[in-house]
Amino acid sequence: MHEINLYEKKIIQDKDFPVQIFENNIREIRTIFSEHWHEHIEMHYILDGAAVFLCNHKPVYGKAGDLIVINSNELHTGVTKTPVFDALVIIFELDKFSEEIVNYNMIFQTLIESDDKIKRLLLEIRKEDSEKKLGYKLAVKSDIYELLTYLMRYYVVESISDKEHLKRNRDLDRLNTVFQYIQKNYTEQLSNQELAKVVHLSESRFCHLFKESMGQSPLNYINEVRLQKAYLLLQQKELNVAEVAAVVGFTDYNNFGRLFKKKYGFSPSEVWERIGTMHTTTN
Structure with missing residues (x-):
C-alpha cells in the first residue's frame, strides 16, 4: 500500500x-x-x-x-x-x-x-x-x-517559549503516525485504544496528547477525515448520499448529515445536487 x-x-x-x-x-x-x-x-x-x-x-x-x-x-x-x-x-x-x-x-x-x-x-x-x-x-x-x-x-x-515550541513539534511529529493510520483505516470503527497502540501509549495518555495537540478528541478528528472524504465522493457523483455515508465509515446516516452541514454549511444532498447542476450547465 x-x-x-x-x-x-x-x-x-x-x-x-x-x-x-x-x-x-x-x-x-x-x-x-x-x-x-x-x-x-x-x-x-x-x-x-x-x-x-x-x-x-x-x-x-x-x-x-x-x-x-x-x-x-x-x-x-x-x-x-x-x-x-x-x-x-x-x-x-x-x-x-x-x-x-x-x-x-x-x-x-x-x-x-x-x-x-x-x-x-x-x-x-x-x-x-x-x-x-x-x-x-x-x-x-x-x-x-x-x-x-x-x-x-x-x-x-x-x-510561545522555545521549550513549548519544541514540544509541539515533537508531539505533532509523533502523532503523524496516527494521522497516517487514520487516513488508511478511516472507514473502520477505530477506537482510542487501537490508536494508542500505534504510538505505544496508554489510552489515557494518548487521548490527552491528541486533545492537547489538536484541540479535539480522536473521534472528532476521525469524523472530520470522513467528512472530507465524503465531500470528495459527493463531487464525483458516482454514489448517492446514503452510499457515500456508508463508504466513509458513518453508521448513522442522520448523524452524518448533521455533522456534514455543521462543517460545510450545507447538506450532503446540496453538494450532490449542485455538482449535478454544474455538470448539466457545462455540457
Missing part, C-alpha cells in the same frame, strides 16, 4: 529568494489541496470567491479580501465554497526572513479580514512577481518584510 505522509517538506531552491508565489484559480466547488503540514508559513489572500480552510481541523471561513495565515506545523486543507475561486498563495521560509519572529515563536492570527494595508502589500507582491522586472525579487522581499512587521505588531495571537 502506498504510504501516506501528511508532512510536506518544501524545498525552495533559490537561497536568495526563499519564497514561492502562485495563484489558485479554481472553477468548481472542490478541495483546494489535500491535508498536510509543514514548517513553512503559508498565506492565502482570497481575490475572488469564498472557501473554508481547516487548520488543525478548525474551520476558518474566508471571502474575497481576506487573508488566511497557515502557521508552521499546522495540519491544513481547504475547500472552495463558490464555483469561482481565486487566491494568491505565498509560502516562505520564515527563518530566512526574520530570526526575530522565529526566536519569539510567534503565532499569527489565522483569519485577517479586509485589511487595506495587507491588501496593498499583497497586490504589490502579485504585480512584481507577475511582471518580473529587473529587481523584482528585491521588491517582493521588501514587501514581505513590511508585511511581516505589520503582522508582528497587530496580528500575533500568541508567543
Whole structure:
C-alpha cells in the first residue's frame, strides 16, 4: 500500500529568494489541496470567491479580501465554497526572513479580514512577481518584510517559549503516525485504544496528547477525515448520499448529515445536487 505522509517538506531552491508565489484559480466547488503540514508559513489572500480552510481541523471561513495565515506545523486543507475561486498563495521560509519572529515563536492570527494595508502589500507582491522586472525579487522581499512587521505588531495571537515550541513539534511529529493510520483505516470503527497502540501509549495518555495537540478528541478528528472524504465522493457523483455515508465509515446516516452541514454549511444532498447542476450547465 502506498504510504501516506501528511508532512510536506518544501524545498525552495533559490537561497536568495526563499519564497514561492502562485495563484489558485479554481472553477468548481472542490478541495483546494489535500491535508498536510509543514514548517513553512503559508498565506492565502482570497481575490475572488469564498472557501473554508481547516487548520488543525478548525474551520476558518474566508471571502474575497481576506487573508488566511497557515502557521508552521499546522495540519491544513481547504475547500472552495463558490464555483469561482481565486487566491494568491505565498509560502516562505520564515527563518530566512526574520530570526526575530522565529526566536519569539510567534503565532499569527489565522483569519485577517479586509485589511487595506495587507491588501496593498499583497497586490504589490502579485504585480512584481507577475511582471518580473529587473529587481523584482528585491521588491517582493521588501514587501514581505513590511508585511511581516505589520503582522508582528497587530496580528500575533500568541508567543510561545522555545521549550513549548519544541514540544509541539515533537508531539505533532509523533502523532503523524496516527494521522497516517487514520487516513488508511478511516472507514473502520477505530477506537482510542487501537490508536494508542500505534504510538505505544496508554489510552489515557494518548487521548490527552491528541486533545492537547489538536484541540479535539480522536473521534472528532476521525469524523472530520470522513467528512472530507465524503465531500470528495459527493463531487464525483458516482454514489448517492446514503452510499457515500456508508463508504466513509458513518453508521448513522442522520448523524452524518448533521455533522456534514455543521462543517460545510450545507447538506450532503446540496453538494450532490449542485455538482449535478454544474455538470448539466457545462455540457
